[in-house]
Every structure is written in C-alpha cells, then in structure tokens.
Amino acid sequence: MDDRPSEPDGFRDFVEARSNALLRSGWLLTGDWPSAEDLVQTALAAAWPRWEMLTRQDAPELYVRKIMVNTFLRWRQRRWNGEIATGRLPELQAYGDAFAQIDARQALIAALDRLPARQRAVVVLRYFADQTETQTATAMGCSVGAVKAHASKALARLREAPGLAELMTGGVAS
Amino acid sequence: MTTEERQLAEMLHRITPEPPRPVTVEDIAHRVARDNGREPRRRLTARRGWAPTLAAASVVVIAAASAGVATVLTSHGTHPSGGGTPASPVSQSASSTPSSASPAQTAPGGTPMRVADGVWGAELINRQSLDQESLTGSGDSLFAFGHGSLARIDPGTGNVLRTTPYSAPLPGRPIVVGNTVWVVWSYSGGDITLRGYDTRTLAQVAAVPVPAIGGVSSTASGVLAAGPDGQLYLAAGDTVATVDPAAGRVTHRIYLTAGQASSVAVAPDGSKIYVGTGSFQLLVYDLGTGVQASSSRMPGSGGNLLATAGGVWGTTGSGMSEWVWFAPGGDLRSSFRVSQGAGGGLASLPSLSGGAVWIGGTHELVCASPATGKAMVRTAIPADQGIVRYFGSVTVLSSGRAYALYQDQRANLSGVAALTPPQACAG
Numbered sequence: 193m194d195d196r197p198s199e200p201d202g203f204r205d206f207v208e209a210r211s212n213a214l215l216r217s218g219w220l221l222t223g224d225w226p227s228a229e230d231l232v233q234t235a236l237a238a239a240w241p242r243w244e245m246l247t248r249q250d251a252p253e254l255y256v257r258k259i260m261v262n263t264f265l266r267w268r269q270r271r272w273n274g275e276i277a278t279g280r281l282p283e284l285q286a287y288g289d290a291f292a293q294i295d296a297r298q299a300l301i302a303a304l305d306r307l308p309a310r311q312r313a314v315v316v317l318r319y320f321a322d323q324t325e326t327q328t329a330t331a332m333g334c335s336v337g338a339v340k341a342h343a344s345k346a347l348a349r350l351r352e353a354p355g356l357a358e359l360m361t362g363g364v365a366s
Numbered sequence: 367m368t369t370e371e372r373q374l375a376e377m378l379h380r381i382t383p384e385p386p387r388p389v390t391v392e393d394i395a396h397r398v399a400r401d402n403g404r405e406p407r408r409r410l411t412a413r414r415g416w417a418p419t420l421a422a423a424s425v426v427v428i429a430a431a432s433a434g435v436a437t438v439l440t441s442h443g444t445h446p447s448g449g450g451t452p453a454s455p456v457s458q459s460a461s462s463t464p465s466s467a468s469p470a471q472t473a474p475g476g477t478p479m480r481v482a483d484g485v486w487g488a489e490l491i492n493r494q495s496l497d498q499e500s501l502t503g504s505g506d507s508l509f510a511f512g513h514g515s516l517a518r519i520d521p522g523t524g525n526v527l528r529t530t531p532y533s534a535p536l537p538g539r540p541i542v543v544g545n546t547v548w549v550v551w552s553y554s555g556g557d558i559t560l561r562g563y564d565t566r567t568l569a570q571v572a573a574v575p576v577p578a579i580g581g582v583s584s585t586a587s588g589v590l591a592a593g594p595d596g597q598l599y600l601a602a603g604d605t606v607a608t609v610d611p612a613a614g615r616v617t618h619r620i621y622l623t624a625g626q627a628s629s630v631a632v633a634p635d636g637s638k639i640y641v642g643t644g645s646f647q648l649l650v651y652d653l654g655t656g657v658q659a660s661s662s663r664m665p666g667s668g669g670n671l672l673a674t675a676g677g678v679w680g681t682t683g684s685g686m687s688e689w690v691w692f693a694p695g696g697d698l699r700s701s702f703r704v705s706q707g708a709g710g711g712l713a714s715l716p717s718l719s720g721g722a723v724w725i726g727g728t729h730e731l732v733c734a735s736p737a738t739g740k741a742m743v744r745t746a747i748p749a750d751q752g753i754v755r756y757f758g759s760v761t762v763l764s765s766g767r768a769y770a771l772y773q774d775q776r777a778n779l780s781g782v783a784a785l786t787p788p789q790a791c792a793g
Contacts, residue, residue, distance in 0.1 A: 207394065215385035215389060216382045216385060300377075319371060319374050320375065343371075
C-alpha cells in the first residue's frame with residue numbers, strides 16, 4: 193500500500209518550475225548545496241499541507257521564501273560557532289585561470305559570510321530573488337524601513353569585501 | 367535601485383551557479399511523510415528505472431529479413447546526461463543513513479522463476495525494478511540502483527539487505543574499490559561529487575568534491591572508472607581527475623587536448639587511460655606520464671567505455687538502437703561492431719567480469735574475448751509474443767555465478783536474474 197501523502201494540485205508544477213531558483217537562493221544564503229537543498233525542502237514541506245490556501249492567495253512563492261529565510265535565520269542562531277570565513281580556499285589558487293569561476297563563487301560566498309544573517313537575507317531577497325522592499329519586509333517579518341537599513345549596511349560591508357568590487361564591475365563570466 | 371545595487375544584482379545572478387540537482391516532489395513527499403511520523407516507502411520500485419522507461423516507449427518490432435534479425439524502433443529513452451541530477455535525499459542527515467532492510471521491508475526473493483524460455487538458464491531471483499545497467503557485483507554481494515536508493519542485494523536469495531538514499535545522475539554502475547562502493551553523487555555544471563559507501567553497511571564513508579574544469583560534458587555516460595591500483599578516474603570537464611579513495615581528494619589531472627571528457631576507462635594493467643570526447647573522439651593517454659599516445663575518431667555518438675587487455679569497447683547510437691563496438695588497441699579506425707545491444711529505450715553497456723566481456727540487450731546475450739573482441743558465444747534472446755525481453759549489466763561473482771538485470775514488459779516482470787552461461791564463455 194502506498195503510504196505517501198497525497199500530492200496537492202499544482203505542487204509539482206511549482207516545484208519543477210521554481211526549485212532551481214529557490215536552490216540558488218538557498219546557496220546564496222547558506223553557501224553550500226546540501227544546506228541549500230535542506231532549506232528548500234524544509235520550506236516546500238511546510239508549504240505542502242497549506243498548498244490549497246496558498247494558491248488561493250496566489251502567494252506560494254512568497255510563503256516558501258518566507259519559510260526559507262526564517263529557517264535560515266533560525267539555523268544561523270543555532271549553528272553559528274564563531275568561525276570567521278576566510279576569503280578563499282587556499283587550494284584553489286594553484287590551478288590558475290581554469291578555476292577563476294570557482295574563485296569568484298568562493299569570493300562571493302566569503303563576502304556573504306561576513307554579513308550578519310538578516311543583512312544576508314535582505315541581499316538575497318532584494319538583489320537575487322528580485323523581491324520588492326515590501327515583499328522582502330513581509331518575508332522577513334520586519335518593516336520596510338528595517339529592510340532599507342539592512343540593505344544599506346550590507347552594501348557598505350560588501351564594498352569592503354576582498355575581490356568583490358571587481359566582480360561587481362565585470363569580473364568572471366558565469 | 368542605485369547603480370551599485372544593480373551591479374550587485376547582476377553579479378549575484380551571474381556568479382551564482384546552477385544547482386547540481388533539482389528538488390523533486392518525491393523528495394518533499396518523503397520529508398512530509400517523515401515529518402508526519404511515517405516512514406516513506408522503502409520497497410524498491412523504479413522512479414527512473416526501466417519499467418517506466420519501457421512503459422513510455424512505443425515498441426515496434428519489425429522483422430529485418432535481410433539482416434535476419436529483429437530491429438527495434440522505439441521512442442528512445444533519453445539519459446539525463448550532462449546536467450544529470452540525482453534526486454536528492456530528504457536531508458543531509460537522512461542521506462547518510464543506510465537502511466537495514468527488515469524482513470517486512472525486504473523485497474521478496476521467493477522461489478527462483480525460470481524466465482526468457484530459460485536462455486542461459488535464466489532464473490529471476492527477485493522482482494524489483496532497478497535502474498538499467500546499474501548492477502555490479504563484488505565479493506558475495508550485488509549492488510544496484512533503484513527508486514532513489516543504492517541497494518545491496520543477496521545473490522543467494524535476491525533479498526535487498528541494505529539500502530541508502532541515492533539516485534544516479536547518469537547511466538552507469540557503482541564502482542567497488544576494496545570495501546567501498548563508489549558512486550557519482552552529482553554531476554552537473556562545474557561541480558561533481560563522488561560518494562563512497564561501506565560495502566557491508568552502505569554507511570557513507572566518503573564524499574569527494576571534484577571541480578569539473580570547463581563544465582561537465584553534455585554527452586557524459588560512463589564517467590567513473592577504477593584502475594588496478596585502486597585509484598578512481600573521473601571525467602571532469604576538460605580534464606580527467608585522478609581521485610585517491612584513501613585520501614579522499616583529487617591527486618592528479620590530465621588536461622585533455624580536445625573537448626570535454628564524456629567517458630573514461632582504464633586498461634587492466636594500468637598502463638593507459640581511454641577518454642571519450644565529443645562526437646566521437648577517443649583519446650589514449652599513457653597513465654604513467656600523462657602524455658597523449660593517440661587519438662582517433664568515429665562518426666556519431668559514443669561512450670560507455672570499457673577497457674580490456676586487447677583494446678577498448680564502447681557503445682554508439684545507430685538509429686534507435688545501441689551498438690557495442692570494440693577498438694583493438696584503442697584505435698577507432700580498426701574498430702568493429704560486436705553486438706547490436708538494445709532497443710526499446712534501453713541501453714546495453716558492455717561489462718568485464720569473470721574473465722569475459724558480457725553484452726546484453728534486447729537481441730542477444732553475448733560473451734566475448736577481452737583480448738580480441740570476438741564473440742565466443744551468441745545466444746538470441748527470445749521475444750515474448752513479439753515484445754522484446756531484456757538482459758543487461760551482466761556481472762559474475764567470485765562464486766562463479768552470473769547475474770543480470772532482466773525485463774519482460776509484456777509479462778510485467780523485472781528483477782535480478784541468475785544466469786548459467788555456456789562453458790565456452792569461460793574462455
């Protein structure tokens with residue numbers, strides 16, 4: 193007998209269409225794929241039983257992103273252990289230009305690791321997920337003013353991150 | 367947005383990589399079931415196994431009178447090559463947790479059942495849908511992929527003894543080195559990950575990230591091979607990476623002169639490595655020096671390389687069927703076709719086991735000489751009322767018994783079959 197829970201209508205279409213984008217957001221939040229997968233799966237599993245209501249409100253993605261961000265913030269509170277991320281992994285420097293793309297990713301994640309969790313979440317929602325300030329505020333459960341403040345502080349920190357200015361003005365192609 | 371904000375947004379979109387695999391509804395269902403306090407299904411039924419593949423395929427058998435064989439036309443099943451993505455486990459913690467199959471969970475082995483009119487003494491020892499060409503054997507165990515799991519199977523009873531979450535991103539078999547079963551965990555974009563599992567418990571014992579310089583090939587198949595020295599060789603973009611299983615890291619790379627590596631095979635004596643690229647070029651490298659020894663081409667696709675003492679074997683698509691060829695000395699200019707392997711959306715990869723090369727498929731079972739590429743025995747696989755039957759992934763255990771994956775679509779039968787090959791296959 194199949195004991196899997198029944199699949200909500202439209203859930204599969206959403207997962208197939210949006211899992212890529214959600215995973216990439218998850219990667220920017222967490223810095224690695226296994227954690228990103230865990231984050232996305234957590235959010236989608238939370239959305240599953242509420243799917244009908246979410247689709248009626250035309251807000252499944254907003255809800256999923258909200259769960260992702262809140263889960264990420266909770267993880268950061270729980271998991272942060274005082275490590276300070278280095279700028280890059282030392283082994284990558286020996287391989288020359290072929291690893292430039294990987295170096296760029298490492299530099300980006302290292303720069304994001306320097307941000308407090310809420311600033312990082314704002315960067316991902318506003319500048320990668322293309323959410324408005326209002327949507328970002330809704331997802332994070334804070335005011336629009338707080339979103340603006342987090343964004344401003346994050347930009348100031350990223351400006352000082354090693355190698356990131358070059359990436360923002362051109363840098364390595366994906 | 368300010369200019370700086372736009373630059374940040376553009377940079378984030380440009381540099382953020384594509385994920386190695388998608389999240390699937392099955393992953394979520396698994397997690398929802400777990401969160402509800404129910405364990406998900408553990409029985410092995412293929413999600414990307416052959417049964418759905420065949421069910422989706424329209425198979426038409428046309429008697430090719432001139433050739434004297436049946437040609438199978440079908441909507442060919444596609445491999446998720448290149449951007450291949452395994453279905454992810456429910457979570458990291460779950461991904462590393464093997465399951466001990468209790469009797470209730472164990473797929474029934476039952477009494478062996480004679481199948482395919484008893485060709486090569488074929489007896490089905492269990493009833494499972496497993497990913498085609500995923501069977502391999504080592505010691506006293508069989509290993510195969512199916513339904514998002516790597517499974518260890520008891521060849522005596524056909525029972526699944528252990529499983530661990532895994533879904534193959536590419537066609538291919540697990541590779542057993544010592545006490546570790548190695549699989550390609552992810553294979554997409556610039557990122558490859560190998561994982562190793564204990565051969566007895568299937569507990570994860572290693573995870574090795576391998577950057578694919580230049581990105582992985584879009585025609586990848588048969589990307590992982592083991593050398594006689596126990597080292598692993600992996601097609602990794604514009605390179606072939608050598609992975610030391612003991613150290614769990616890349617120790618060396620061969621930078622290819624042409625294209626991205628789509629398939630690799632290592633000569634049994636460890637002297638050469640054969641690398642397939644593009645459509646289709648075979649590069650031969652001296653493993654000792656890393657220097658390219660030769661290259662040759664053949665028209666069309668190629669892949670799934672297998673190296674033996676006399677040369678290299680591979681597959682090629684011909685119409686809707688796969689052919690298996692042999693290139694003496696690794697020179698495609700003198701290559702010849704050994705067997706018409708498979709139709710019906712199925713693949714037929716040659717395997718080296720028990721001193722012979724085995725080729726299954728939907729047409730014939732073949733054992734061939736590893737030295738010359740010549741077939742030693744060919745036996746037609748009888749169709750079931752006009753619908754093809756399939757044997758693939760033949761492997762011979764140290765006990766001398768041979769096993770293969772079997773499918774009879776008309777009779778809705780699939781599983782692991784025990785075979786008794788003709789004595790002539792022993793060489």
